[in-house]
Amino acid sequence: MKRSGHLPMAKLAYHDPKFMESLGARPLRILAEYLDPLARLRKANVGDTIVMFGSARIHSRERAEAHLREAKAAARGKKAAERRAQLRAARCDMEMSRYYEEARELSRRITSWAMTLGVHPKRFVICSGGGPGIMEAANRGALEAGGSSVGLSIQLPHEQRPNPYISPDLNFCFHYFFMRKLWFAQMAKALIVFPGGFGTMDELWEMLTLLQTNKLSSHHLILIYGRKYWDKVLNWRYMVRAGTISEREYSLLQFADNVEEAFERVRADMERHHLTLDADWDRE
Numbered sequence: 001m002k003r004s005g006h007l008p009m010a011k012l013a014y015h016d017p018k019f020m021e022s023l024g025a026r027p028l029r030i031l032a033e034y035l036d037p038l039a040r041l042r043k044a045n046v047g048d049t050i051v052m053f054g055s056a057r058i059h060s061r062e063r064a065e066a067h068l069r070e071a072k073a074a075a076r077g078k079k080a081a082e083r084r085a086q087l088r089a090a091r092c093d094m095e096m097s098r099y100y101e102e103a104r105e106l107s108r109r110i111t112s113w114a115m116t117l118g119v120h121p122k123r124f125v126i127c128s129g130g131g132p133g134i135m136e137a138a139n140r141g142a143l144e145a146g147g148s149s150v151g152l153s154i155q156l157p158h159e160q161r162p163n164p165y166i167s168p169d170l171n172f173c174f175h176y177f178f179m180r181k182l183w184f185a186q187m188a189k190a191l192i193v194f195p196g197g198f199g200t201m202d203e204l205w206e207m208l209t210l211l212q213t214n215k216l217s218s219h220h221l222i223l224i225y226g227r228k229y230w231d232k233v234l235n236w237r238y239m240v241r242a243g244t245i246s247e248r249e250y251s252l253l254q255f256a257d258n259v260e261e262a263f264e265r266v267r268a269d270m271e272r273h274h275l276t277l278d279a280d281w282d283r284e
Contacts, residue, residue: 033179037172041150041187044169047121048274049150049187050110050266052103053203054134054194054225055096056160060104064090064097099194099226100137102259106192106225107141107149109263115147117275124189124270125150129203130162130171134194139165152180181206189274190221190266195229211252219273223254225262 013019020028059067071090107126114124126142128135130151142149143165151166153173162171174180184191184203191207193200210216224230236253239245254269256262 030176030179033174033176034182037183040169040172044148044167045119045121046125046148046150046170046187047123048125048189049127050114050124050190050192050270051127051184051188052107052134052138052192052194053129053196053200054099054103054137055196055200056129056131056133056135057197058096058100058133058137058195059093060100060137061094061097064094068094096195099229100134102225103134103137103194104141104144106259106262107138108145109141109259110266111142111145111147111149113263113267115145122148124274125170127152127184127188128166129153129199130166130173131160132163134196136163136165139163143167152183154180185210185216188220189270190223192223192225192262192266193230194225195233208249208252212249219269221254221266221269222252223256223262223265225256227255227257 014028019025068087068090071086074086110124111126114122117123125148126138127150128138130139130153135151139149139151140163148167148170149165150170151162151172153160153162153171154177155173155175162173172183174183181203185207188207191204193204204222207216207220207222211218211220211222236250240247240250254265256265
Protein backbone atom coordinates (compact mmCIF):
# COMPACT_ATOMS: atom_id res chain seq x y z
CA MET A 1 0.00 0.00 0.00
CA LYS A 2 1.37 3.40 -0.95
CA ARG A 3 1.99 5.83 1.87
CA SER A 4 0.38 9.21 1.66
CA GLY A 5 2.52 12.30 1.64
CA HIS A 6 6.32 12.38 1.41
CA LEU A 7 9.01 10.73 3.53
CA PRO A 8 11.47 13.07 5.21
CA MET A 9 14.88 13.27 3.58
CA ALA A 10 17.15 10.50 4.92
CA LYS A 11 20.33 11.52 6.72
CA LEU A 12 23.61 11.29 4.91
CA ALA A 13 25.40 8.32 6.43
CA TYR A 14 28.35 10.39 7.66
CA HIS A 15 25.92 12.80 9.36
CA ASP A 16 24.24 9.97 11.24
CA PRO A 17 25.79 9.63 14.74
CA LYS A 18 24.23 6.20 15.22
CA PHE A 19 25.94 4.88 12.09
CA MET A 20 29.24 6.65 12.73
CA GLU A 21 29.45 5.05 16.19
CA SER A 22 28.53 1.59 14.88
CA LEU A 23 30.80 -1.40 14.33
CA GLY A 24 30.41 -1.03 10.58
CA ALA A 25 31.84 2.51 10.65
CA ARG A 26 34.94 1.56 12.65
CA PRO A 27 37.24 1.84 9.58
CA LEU A 28 35.97 5.39 9.06
CA ARG A 29 36.72 6.31 12.67
CA ILE A 30 40.21 4.84 12.42
CA LEU A 31 40.86 6.72 9.18
CA ALA A 32 39.59 9.95 10.78
CA GLU A 33 42.16 9.55 13.56
CA TYR A 34 44.85 9.51 10.90
CA LEU A 35 43.58 12.19 8.53
CA ASP A 36 42.57 14.83 11.09
CA PRO A 37 46.01 15.01 12.77
CA LEU A 38 47.67 14.90 9.35
CA ALA A 39 45.73 17.92 8.15
CA ARG A 40 46.08 19.91 11.35
CA LEU A 41 49.81 19.25 11.77
CA ARG A 42 50.43 20.32 8.19
CA LYS A 43 48.34 23.46 8.70
CA ALA A 44 50.40 24.28 11.81
CA ASN A 45 53.57 23.74 9.75
CA VAL A 46 55.00 21.11 12.12
CA GLY A 47 57.96 19.41 10.47
CA ASP A 48 58.80 16.83 13.12
CA THR A 49 58.65 16.26 16.87
CA ILE A 50 60.56 15.27 19.98
CA VAL A 51 58.36 13.11 22.18
CA MET A 52 58.56 13.28 25.98
CA PHE A 53 57.01 10.50 28.08
CA GLY A 54 56.72 9.99 31.82
CA SER A 55 54.34 9.44 34.68
CA ALA A 56 51.06 11.33 34.90
CA ARG A 57 51.38 11.03 38.70
CA ILE A 58 54.53 13.14 39.15
CA HIS A 59 53.64 16.62 40.40
CA SER A 60 55.24 20.03 40.12
CA ARG A 61 57.48 21.19 42.98
CA GLU A 62 54.84 23.71 44.04
CA ARG A 63 52.09 21.08 44.21
CA ALA A 64 54.36 18.55 45.96
CA GLU A 65 55.30 21.11 48.62
CA ALA A 66 51.60 21.83 49.22
CA HIS A 67 50.94 18.09 49.46
CA LEU A 68 53.67 17.73 52.08
CA ARG A 69 52.30 20.64 54.14
CA GLU A 70 48.82 19.14 54.00
CA ALA A 71 50.13 15.72 55.00
CA LYS A 72 51.96 17.17 58.02
CA ALA A 73 48.86 19.04 59.12
CA ALA A 74 46.49 16.12 58.55
CA ALA A 75 48.79 13.65 60.32
CA ARG A 76 48.18 15.19 63.74
CA GLY A 77 45.99 12.99 65.85
CA LYS A 78 46.25 9.97 63.53
CA LYS A 79 47.68 6.61 64.48
CA ALA A 80 51.47 6.38 64.16
CA ALA A 81 51.45 3.86 61.30
CA GLU A 82 48.91 5.88 59.31
CA ARG A 83 50.81 9.10 59.97
CA ARG A 84 54.12 7.57 58.81
CA ALA A 85 52.52 6.19 55.62
CA GLN A 86 50.96 9.53 54.73
CA LEU A 87 54.17 11.46 55.35
CA ARG A 88 56.23 8.88 53.46
CA ALA A 89 53.96 9.23 50.40
CA ALA A 90 54.16 13.04 50.55
CA ARG A 91 57.96 12.99 50.86
CA CYS A 92 58.20 10.58 47.93
CA ASP A 93 55.99 12.93 45.93
CA MET A 94 58.35 15.76 46.85
CA GLU A 95 61.43 13.78 45.78
CA MET A 96 59.88 12.77 42.45
CA SER A 97 58.83 16.36 41.70
CA ARG A 98 62.41 17.04 40.57
CA TYR A 99 61.58 15.12 37.38
CA TYR A 100 58.62 17.42 36.64
CA GLU A 101 60.82 20.48 36.99
CA GLU A 102 63.65 18.95 34.97
CA ALA A 103 61.28 17.85 32.19
CA ARG A 104 59.85 21.37 32.12
CA GLU A 105 63.33 22.93 31.86
CA LEU A 106 64.54 20.43 29.25
CA SER A 107 61.48 21.10 27.11
CA ARG A 108 62.03 24.83 27.44
CA ARG A 109 65.66 24.51 26.34
CA ILE A 110 64.91 22.22 23.40
CA THR A 111 62.12 24.52 22.22
CA SER A 112 64.25 27.66 22.54
CA TRP A 113 66.99 26.02 20.48
CA ALA A 114 64.58 24.57 17.89
CA MET A 115 63.01 27.99 17.34
CA THR A 116 66.38 29.29 16.12
CA LEU A 117 66.07 26.86 13.19
CA GLY A 118 63.12 28.75 11.70
CA VAL A 119 59.43 28.01 11.32
CA HIS A 120 59.16 26.83 7.69
CA PRO A 121 58.61 24.18 8.90
CA LYS A 122 58.78 24.17 12.71
CA ARG A 123 61.46 21.70 13.76
CA PHE A 124 61.64 19.35 16.77
CA VAL A 125 58.31 20.44 18.27
CA ILE A 126 57.73 19.00 21.73
CA CYS A 127 55.03 16.33 21.81
CA SER A 128 53.49 14.70 24.88
CA GLY A 129 50.60 12.43 25.80
CA GLY A 130 48.60 15.54 26.63
CA GLY A 131 47.78 14.70 30.24
CA PRO A 132 49.15 15.77 33.65
CA GLY A 133 52.50 15.02 35.29
CA ILE A 134 55.56 14.78 33.04
CA MET A 135 53.31 15.33 30.02
CA GLU A 136 52.16 18.64 31.47
CA ALA A 137 55.75 19.61 32.29
CA ALA A 138 56.80 19.01 28.67
CA ASN A 139 54.02 21.17 27.21
CA ARG A 140 54.54 23.79 29.90
CA GLY A 141 58.25 24.18 29.17
CA ALA A 142 57.57 24.62 25.45
CA LEU A 143 54.97 27.31 26.16
CA GLU A 144 57.37 29.13 28.50
CA ALA A 145 59.91 29.21 25.67
CA GLY A 146 57.30 30.80 23.41
CA GLY A 147 56.95 27.76 21.16
CA SER A 148 54.28 25.35 20.02
CA SER A 149 53.73 21.89 21.46
CA VAL A 150 51.57 18.88 20.64
CA GLY A 151 49.30 16.93 23.01
CA LEU A 152 48.10 13.46 21.97
CA SER A 153 45.46 12.65 24.59
CA ILE A 154 43.55 9.37 24.84
CA GLN A 155 39.87 8.86 25.64
CA LEU A 156 39.69 6.81 28.84
CA PRO A 157 36.85 5.45 31.02
CA HIS A 158 37.98 7.83 33.77
CA GLU A 159 38.17 11.39 32.49
CA GLN A 160 41.64 12.74 31.77
CA ARG A 161 41.51 16.31 30.61
CA PRO A 162 44.27 17.75 28.42
CA ASN A 163 46.69 19.96 30.29
CA PRO A 164 46.34 23.72 29.70
CA TYR A 165 49.82 24.20 28.19
CA ILE A 166 49.23 22.42 24.85
CA SER A 167 48.97 24.65 21.78
CA PRO A 168 45.19 24.81 21.17
CA ASP A 169 45.49 23.97 17.46
CA LEU A 170 47.67 20.94 18.30
CA ASN A 171 45.44 19.44 20.97
CA PHE A 172 44.32 15.96 19.81
CA CYS A 173 42.19 13.26 21.42
CA PHE A 174 42.21 9.62 20.28
CA HIS A 175 39.91 6.69 20.92
CA TYR A 176 42.29 4.06 19.52
CA PHE A 177 45.57 3.51 21.32
CA PHE A 178 47.24 2.20 18.17
CA MET A 179 46.42 5.38 16.22
CA ARG A 180 47.77 7.50 19.04
CA LYS A 181 50.96 5.42 19.03
CA LEU A 182 51.25 5.85 15.27
CA TRP A 183 51.29 9.63 15.70
CA PHE A 184 53.84 9.40 18.49
CA ALA A 185 56.15 7.49 16.14
CA GLN A 186 55.29 8.98 12.75
CA MET A 187 56.91 12.39 13.16
CA ALA A 188 59.28 11.81 16.08
CA LYS A 189 63.02 12.18 15.76
CA ALA A 190 63.63 11.43 19.45
CA LEU A 191 61.92 9.90 22.46
CA ILE A 192 62.86 11.14 25.93
CA VAL A 193 61.64 8.78 28.66
CA PHE A 194 61.26 10.16 32.18
CA PRO A 195 60.32 7.96 35.17
CA GLY A 196 56.91 6.43 34.69
CA GLY A 197 54.73 3.37 35.03
CA PHE A 198 52.91 0.95 32.75
CA GLY A 199 51.91 3.54 30.12
CA THR A 200 55.40 5.00 29.88
CA MET A 201 56.94 1.55 29.54
CA ASP A 202 54.36 0.55 26.95
CA GLU A 203 55.39 3.45 24.74
CA LEU A 204 59.09 2.79 25.36
CA TRP A 205 58.84 -0.90 24.37
CA GLU A 206 56.77 0.05 21.32
CA MET A 207 59.48 2.42 20.09
CA LEU A 208 62.30 0.01 20.90
CA THR A 209 60.54 -2.82 19.04
CA LEU A 210 60.06 -0.59 15.98
CA LEU A 211 63.77 0.28 16.09
CA GLN A 212 64.81 -3.33 16.63
CA THR A 213 62.79 -4.45 13.60
CA ASN A 214 63.91 -1.52 11.39
CA LYS A 215 60.43 -0.01 11.24
CA LEU A 216 61.93 3.28 12.48
CA SER A 217 65.08 5.01 11.34
CA SER A 218 68.19 3.72 13.12
CA HIS A 219 68.95 7.39 13.88
CA HIS A 220 65.89 7.69 16.12
CA LEU A 221 67.18 8.76 19.55
CA ILE A 222 65.90 6.93 22.65
CA LEU A 223 67.03 8.86 25.72
CA ILE A 224 66.36 7.36 29.17
CA TYR A 225 66.27 10.13 31.78
CA GLY A 226 67.01 9.38 35.42
CA ARG A 227 69.11 6.25 35.96
CA LYS A 228 68.47 6.37 39.71
CA TYR A 229 64.88 5.40 38.95
CA TRP A 230 65.23 3.29 35.83
CA ASP A 231 68.12 1.11 37.03
CA LYS A 232 65.94 0.00 39.94
CA VAL A 233 62.98 -0.72 37.69
CA LEU A 234 64.78 -2.38 34.76
CA ASN A 235 68.07 -4.28 34.71
CA TRP A 236 69.14 -3.43 31.17
CA ARG A 237 72.53 -5.14 31.37
CA TYR A 238 71.03 -8.38 32.65
CA MET A 239 68.96 -8.58 29.47
CA VAL A 240 72.22 -8.55 27.49
CA ARG A 241 73.85 -11.15 29.76
CA ALA A 242 70.79 -13.37 29.50
CA GLY A 243 70.86 -13.14 25.72
CA THR A 244 67.37 -11.68 25.37
CA ILE A 245 68.78 -8.57 23.69
CA SER A 246 72.11 -8.01 21.94
CA GLU A 247 74.79 -5.43 22.64
CA ARG A 248 73.72 -3.66 19.44
CA GLU A 249 70.13 -3.49 20.68
CA TYR A 250 71.28 -2.22 24.08
CA SER A 251 73.24 0.48 22.25
CA LEU A 252 69.94 1.87 20.96
CA LEU A 253 69.58 3.44 24.42
CA GLN A 254 71.25 6.61 25.62
CA PHE A 255 71.09 7.86 29.20
CA ALA A 256 71.07 11.23 30.96
CA ASP A 257 70.77 12.30 34.58
CA ASN A 258 70.47 16.07 34.34
CA VAL A 259 69.04 18.69 32.02
CA GLU A 260 72.38 19.86 30.62
CA GLU A 261 73.48 16.35 29.69
CA ALA A 262 70.10 15.51 28.16
CA PHE A 263 69.93 18.73 26.15
CA GLU A 264 73.43 18.30 24.73
CA ARG A 265 72.66 14.71 23.71
CA VAL A 266 69.46 15.75 21.99
CA ARG A 267 70.98 18.72 20.21
CA ALA A 268 74.05 16.79 19.06
CA ASP A 269 71.94 13.93 17.72
CA MET A 270 69.51 16.22 15.92
CA GLU A 271 72.34 18.25 14.37
CA ARG A 272 74.14 15.12 13.27
CA HIS A 273 71.22 13.21 11.77
CA HIS A 274 68.13 15.34 11.27
CA LEU A 275 68.76 18.95 10.33
CA THR A 276 67.85 18.09 6.75
CA LEU A 277 64.12 17.49 6.92
CA ASP A 278 62.56 14.64 4.99
CA ALA A 279 59.67 16.56 3.47
CA ASP A 280 57.95 13.32 2.53
CA TRP A 281 57.58 11.95 6.07
CA ASP A 282 53.86 11.46 5.53
CA ARG A 283 54.48 8.82 2.89
CA GLU A 284 56.26 6.47 5.31
